[in-house]
Each structure stands twice: as C-alpha cells, then as structure tokens.
Amino acid sequence: xxxxxxxxxxxxxxxxxxxxxxxxxxxxxxxxxxxxxxxxxxxxxxxxxxxxxxxxxxxxxxxxxxxxxxxxxxxxxxxxxxxxxxxxxxxxxxxxxxxxxxxxxxxxxxxxxxxxxxxxxxxxxxxxxxxxxxxxxxxxxxxxxxxxxxxxxxxxxxxxxxxxxxxxxxxxxxxxxxxxxxxxxxxxxxxxxxxxxxxxxxxxxxxxxxxxxxxxxxxxxxxxxxxxxx
Amino acid sequence: xxxxxxxxxxxxxxxxxxxxxxxxxxxxxxxxxxxxxxxxxxxxxxxxxxxxxxxxxxxxxxxxxxxxxxxxxxxxxxxxxxxxxxxxxxxxxxxxxxxxxxxxxxxxxxxxxxxxxxxxxxxxxxxxxxxxxxxxxxxxxxxxxxxxxxxxxxxxxxxxxxxxxxxxxxxxxxxxxxxxxxxxxxxxxxxxxxxxxxxxxxxxxxxxxxxxxxxxxxxxxxxxxxxxxxxxxxxxxxxxxxxxxxxxxxxxxxxxxxxxxxxxxxxxxxxxxxxxxxxxxxxxxxxxxxxxxxxxxxxxxxxxxxxxxxxxxx
Numbered sequence: 001x002x003x004x005x006x007x008x009x010x011x012x013x014x015x016x017x018x019x020x021x022x023x024x025x026x027x028x029x030x031x032x033x034x035x036x037x038x039x040x041x042x043x044x045x046x047x048x049x050x051x052x053x054x055x056x057x058x059x060x061x062x063x064x065x066x067x068x069x070x071x072x073x074x075x076x077x078x079x080x081x082x083x084x085x086x087x088x089x090x091x092x093x094x095x096x097x098x099x100x101x102x103x104x105x106x107x108x109x110x111x112x113x114x115x116x117x118x119x120x121x122x123x124x125x126x127x128x129x130x131x132x133x134x135x136x137x138x139x140x141x142x143x144x145x146x147x148x149x150x151x152x153x154x155x156x157x158x159x160x161x162x163x164x165x166x167x168x169x170x171x172x173x174x175x176x177x178x179x180x181x182x183x184x185x186x187x188x189x190x191x192x193x194x195x196x197x198x199x200x201x202x203x204x205x206x207x208x209x210x211x212x213x214x215x216x217x218x219x220x221x222x223x224x225x226x227x228x229x230x
Numbered sequence: 231x232x233x234x235x236x237x238x239x240x241x242x243x244x245x246x247x248x249x250x251x252x253x254x255x256x257x258x259x260x261x262x263x264x265x266x267x268x269x270x271x272x273x274x275x276x277x278x279x280x281x282x283x284x285x286x287x288x289x290x291x292x293x294x295x296x297x298x299x300x301x302x303x304x305x306x307x308x309x310x311x312x313x314x315x316x317x318x319x320x321x322x323x324x325x326x327x328x329x330x331x332x333x334x335x336x337x338x339x340x341x342x343x344x345x346x347x348x349x350x351x352x353x354x355x356x357x358x359x360x361x362x363x364x365x366x367x368x369x370x371x372x373x374x375x376x377x378x379x380x381x382x383x384x385x386x387x388x389x390x391x392x393x394x395x396x397x398x399x400x401x402x403x404x405x406x407x408x409x410x411x412x413x414x415x416x417x418x419x420x421x422x423x424x425x426x427x428x429x430x431x432x433x434x435x436x437x438x439x440x441x442x443x444x445x446x447x448x449x450x451x452x453x454x455x456x457x458x459x460x461x462x463x464x465x466x467x468x469x470x471x472x473x474x475x476x477x478x479x480x481x482x483x484x485x486x487x488x489x490x491x492x493x494x495x496x497x498x499x500x501x502x503x504x505x506x507x508x509x510x511x512x513x514x515x516x517x518x519x520x521x522x523x524x525x526x527x528x529x530x531x532x533x534x535x536x537x538x539x540x541x542x543x544x
C-alpha cells in the first residue's frame with residue numbers, strides 16, 4: 001500500500017474558505033477602482049492634449065470596467081447565497097457591491113469626458129479652463145483615498161474623503177462663472193465653452209460618487225447609514 | 231452601460247483601436263488569482279448544461295461514479311427511482327432533499343453498504359471508474375476499502391486514538407511504517423496537533439468534533455479514493471461543523487467526497503456540486519436537478535428545487 005504524501009492541511013480558522021473568497025472580491029473591487037482611476041487620468045489628458053486616439057482607448061477600455069463589475073456582482077451574489085454571511089461580513093459584501101456599481105458609473109463619466117475631448121478636438125483650439133485639470137486630479141486622489149478607506153475599513157479616512165468633496169464643488173462653481181463670462185465675450189466659441197462646462201459637470205458628479213463610497217465605508221465600519229454630503 | 235441623454239455627448243462609436251490593441255472578445259484578463267472561487271470548474275460545467283439543455287456531465291477521466299437509471303428497493307418498497315447522475319473527481323458533491331427522499335440509501339449504494347441489509351437490492355447500474363460495482367466477481371470488501379464512509383454519529387472504536395487509525399491498515403495487511411501512517415492520517419484529518427501527545431488515550435474520550443475527525447482519519451488511513459459522508463455534522467456544534475467543512479475542502483485535493491446533508495446551508499457553503507432529490511407520490515425518491523452549487527443556490531432550474539432551498543416546501 002502506498003503511503004500518502006505527508007501533508008498538513010492548512011488550518012486558518014473555520015471560515016477560511018469564506019475569508020479567501022471575500023479577499024478575492026476585495027481584490028476585484030480594488031482592481032475596478034484602479035481601472036477607473038486610469039480611465040479618468042487618460043480622459044483628462046485627452047481633453048488637455050486634444051488627443052482623440054487616447055480618448056478612443058478610454059472608450060474601448062470601459063468594456064473591461066463593465067465586465068469586471070458584472071463579475072464582482074456574480075461573486076457577491078454567490079457568496080451571499082451560499083455562505084450565509086452575517087454582521088460585518090454581510091455589510092462588507094453589500095458595501096463592496098454598491099462600491100462596484102458606483103465605480104462602474106464613474107467609468108461612464110470618464111467615457112463621457114473622453115467623448116467631449118474628441119468633440120473639442122474637432123473645434124478651433126481653445127485653452128481648457130484651468131480648474132478642470134485640477135478637478136480631475138482631485139477626483140483621482142479622492143478615488144484612491146476612498147478605495148484605501150474601503151480596504152482598511154477606516155471610518156476616519158472615509159469622512160476625510162467626503163469632506164474634500166467641497167473643493168470639487170467649489171471648482172465646479174468657478175468653472176460655471178468663467179463659462180458664463182466666456183459665453184458673453186466670445187459667443188463664437190459657445191460650443192467649446194459648453195463642452196468644458198459639461199466636462200466639469202461630469203467631474204463634479206464623479207466626485208459625488210466617490211463620496212458615496214465613503215458612505216459605504218462608514219456603513220461598513222459602524223453599521224449606520226449616513227449622508228456624508230447633505 | 232454608458233450614460234445617455236447628454237445633449238452634448240454625440241453618440242458615436244469609438245474608432246476601433248489599432249490591431250495589436252484590439253480588445254479581447256473573451257473579456258478582460260484581469261481576474262486576480264485570489265478571487266477564484268473553488269467552484270469554478272463545476273460552474274463552467276453547469277453553465278454548459280443550462281445553455282445546451284444537456285444533463286450535467288463530465289469528461290470520462292473526470293468521473294468517479296456514473297449512475298445509470300439506478301433504483302433501490304427494500305423488499306417491495308422502492309426507495310430510489312431511476313437516478314442517473316455523475317460524480318466528478320476531486321470535488322465535493324452534496325445530496326440534498328427532504329427526509330425520506332432516498333439520499334442516504336443512494337449514498338449507501340455507492341459502496342455497497344446496503345448489501346448488509348437482507349431485503350435490499352438495486353436495479354440499474356453504478357459504474358465506479360467505469361467498472362460495474364455490482365457485477366459478479368466484485369469484492370464488496372475491496373469496494374468499501376476504496377470507498378470509505380463517515381457516519382452521522384461519530385463512532386470511534388473503544389480503543390486508543392492510535393489503534394483507531396491503525397485498525398484498518400492492520401486488517402488490510404499493511405506492513406510498512408505504521409507510526410508514520412497514523413501520523414499522516416491524523417494530520418490530513420486536521421487532528422494531529424490536538425492529539426499527538428495522547429495517542430494512547432481512548433478515542434471515545436475526545437470531543438464530538440474531534441471524534442468525527444478521528445473517524446475521518448480512520449477512513450483515510452486505508453488509502454481510499456472516495457469518502458462518503460452521511461450527515462457528518464448533524465451531531466456537532468456550529469464551530470466543529472465549520473471545522474469539518476474546512477477539512478473537507480482540504481481533503482478534496484486528494485479525494486472525491488460525496489456528502490448527504492439535510493442542512494442546506496452546509497451544502498451551500500461546502501460543496502461544489504449539488505444534487506436535489508425529492509420523493510414522488512409513491513414515496514420513491516428521484517433526482518430533480520443536479521448543477522453547480524453556485525447555480526443551485528442562485529438560480530435553480532427547477533421550481534421544486536427553488537421551493538425546497540427557500541424553505542417553501544419539504
């Protein structure tokens with residue numbers, strides 16, 4: 001009789017299988033965040049540099065974001081149906097599910113900005129309002145911070161993310177005022193001006209979605225549902 | 231899923247990227263290894279079943295058991311009717327269903343345990359690695375060595391922990407390093423660390439969960455290929471239950487496991503493939519549906535399955 005190879009089963013607690021699966025979902029949501037951040041950075045660059053090819057890439061790559069979100073949904077549905085998660089476990093799955101949906105939508109905003117970049121590139125060149133690249137940069141910093149707070153389950157960091165949303169809102173208002181002036185003094189550039197206004201609008205919406213992820217983290221950490229951006 | 235309704239965002243298709251950057255139609259290759267659930271193989275198979283409408287089936291070399299219209303009788307009473315299913319290798323297959331649906335009878339037919347009941351007989355065939363288990367000339371003792379069983383109530387022999395594990399190999403004539411075999415069996419059953427200093431103590435002195443793991447060590451000491459488990463956790467507390475389930479996931483790397491459970495959550499948590507049986511008007515059990523555990527518990531194909539797992543029937 002052959003002896004079995006001597007092997008000690010890994011014993012990492014009675015819910016090791018669930019914990020491994022949960023880690024996998026977290027990895028996927030982080031990956032989703034990284035894809036969206038990358039899309040946003042490229043969309044912003046396409047806008048500034050009138051780079052229509054880069055904008056095309058952003059539009060194509062959105063399929064990856066959608067596909068990964070669907071995959072996360074399936075993983076979470078399966079874990080809820082098969083693993084009977086309770087308390088923090090179920091809150092974490094719900095928070096990740098919602099965060100994935102928000103990230104997918106943020107990916108759509110990046111696509112919209114890429115489309116605006118393509119339309120702007122077809123018009124006579126007009127300098128991009130300087131607040132827009134700043135909004136884009138803050139959005140990415142916020143997104144990264146939100147994802148970090150989600151992984152660390154840090155309520156404090158999540159509240160910090162929400163607080164900084166005011167900066168984005170302030171910049172958006174400033175873009176609006178500048179756009180109104182531009183429309184008055186250079187009506188022949190109305191198309192470019194409105195494209196920029198819409199790009200800023202998408203960034204403002206994107207910032208709100210980041211705040212929503214912060215709310216998910218607060219729910220995850222405390223079990224309380226709270227509006228961080230009333 | 232792109233936002234629409236934006237008047238300034240003209241809906242044009244993006245130009246296709248250069249050929250070398252053509253997006254992969256199979257979807258993004260960005261899945262992280264750690265997120266792979268262990269049910270993936272079974273899931274693919276089940277998806278094929280749903281898409282094609284074919285019965286769940288596996289490649290021949292992935293099969294351990296193949297049941298072909300198996301019926302089981304006790305005297306004139308038919309306990310199981312016309313069950314055809316396949317049990318895949320190195321997976322955990324759960325049999326679920328209401329009390330009396332024949333799942334234990336079915337399980338016991340897998341290693342001819344029902345031979346021990348005078349009135350029991352079967353019709354149809356059970357192929358084990360392609361061999362008809364009930365054919366003339368098949369030795370039921372050898373069948374039970376290769377296809378071990380763990381029962382509902384832990385039943386260690388009233389002997390030392392060591393002798394419980396060594397018993398089977400001794401009977402089988404094992405002449406090698408018995409100490410090593412006992413240790414490796416206890417390690418595989420995730421019990422070694424808890425008993426290594428008291429191997430001479432009685433197995434019956436252990437806790438229920440430890441006794442059940444001792445029974446698993448005893449089952450694997452004779453080098454089986456398959457482990458059948460008949461409600462292995464129904465006498466255990468929740469934490470001991472979760473330990474056994476984690477152990478099953480380790481064991482499936484080396485063994486094929488078939489488990490009967492009326493704890494649906496256990497089937498959901500621990501198995502890869504789930505077969506749902508119920509009984510007809512004549513009280514004979516039959517197979518309603520077999521699919522990946524993920525599919526059974528998220529989108530069962532049959533209404534009877536859905537009613538049972540959601541607690542509306544059974």
